[in-house]
Amino acid sequence: AQKVTQAQTEISVVEKEDVTLDCVYETRDTTYYLFWYKQPPSGELVFLIRRNSFDEQNEISGRYSWNFQKSTSSFNFTITASQVVDSAVYFCALGNAGNNRKLIWGLGTSLAVNP
Amino acid sequence: DTGVSQDPRHKITKRGQNVTFRCDPISEHNRLYWYRQTLGQGPEFLTYFQNEAQLEKSRLLSDRFSAERPKGSFSTLEIQRTEQGDSAMYLCASSLTTGLAVNEQFFGPGTRLTVL
Numbered sequence: 001a002q003k004v005t006q007a008q009t010e011i012s013v014v015e016k017e018d019v020t021l022d023c024v025y026e027t028r029d030t031t032y033y034l035f036w037y038k039q040p041p042s043g044e045l046v047f048l049i050r051r052n053s054f055d056e057q058n059e060i061s062g063r064y065s066w067n068f069q070k071s072t073s074s075f076n077f078t079i080t081a082s083q084v085v086d087s088a089v090y091f092c093a094l095g096n097a098g099n100n101r102k103l104i105w106g107l108g109t110s111l112a113v114n115p
Numbered sequence: 116d117t118g119v120s121q122d123p124r125h126k127i128t129k130r131g132q133n134v135t136f137r138c139d140p141i142s143e144h145n146r147l148y149w150y151r152q153t154l155g156q157g158p159e160f161l162t163y164f165q166n167e168a169q170l171e172k173s174r175l176l177s178d179r180f181s182a183e184r185p186k187g188s189f190s191t192l193e194i195q196r197t198e199q200g201d202s203a204m205y206l207c208a209s210s211l212t213t214g215l216a217v218n219e220q221f222f223g224p225g226t227r228l229t230v231l
Contacts, residue, residue, distance in 0.1 A: 031215070032217075033216070033217040035219060037222075042224075043204060043224065043225050043227075044222060044223070044224045044225065045158070045206065045208075045222040046222075047219045047220070047221060047222075050217075050218070050219045052216075091157055091158075093157075095217035096217060097215040097216075097217065100163070100170065100171055101146075101210075101212060101217045101218075102148075102160055102163065102171070103158075103160075103217075103220065105157030105158050106157055107155070107156060107157050108155075108156075108157055
């Protein structure tokens, strides 16, 4: 079975704090892909990052960074020096060719960054 | 390219009426997906197309739902005899699928359906 768990339902931080959003996945496939999406209050899902299972290098993009650890089946997302504009629901998703490339979604983590 | 577009953005209808939504994907994308999302949930897969072929439809989807993608370009999702439980955000996404890789899906702004 494939599954994505985002255990944190809601997180509230004060601006400029660092925050980490957790994502744990389950799959039996050796080749798979992991994604993060942002859904701001406007509602449109915005693609943030895609990683494949063979690339465990951490990635940094500005204030965003991602930590992929196959040993713990986790793909965590850290926002450094959070800003009010980071307030959104963040979704982690899992996909593989064996599932017709459909994405399995977590339930999302709602992040509120307060001024 | 202006991204994925959806029309209308909002639809209010009375129970029992039929509604149709349209999605225009990114032009070079060969895959198109429909999802439904309710408050506090992640996107729920409904169906997807590879070019004009509908390759999979969720078993959770009742026969009142039908989707088409004529000529492999835009797609329509029709809900017949709407029920209050159909109230949700309907999302469309597209991707460029090559080989066995799972590429990112790009989403439209969604159509919010309210059934009274």
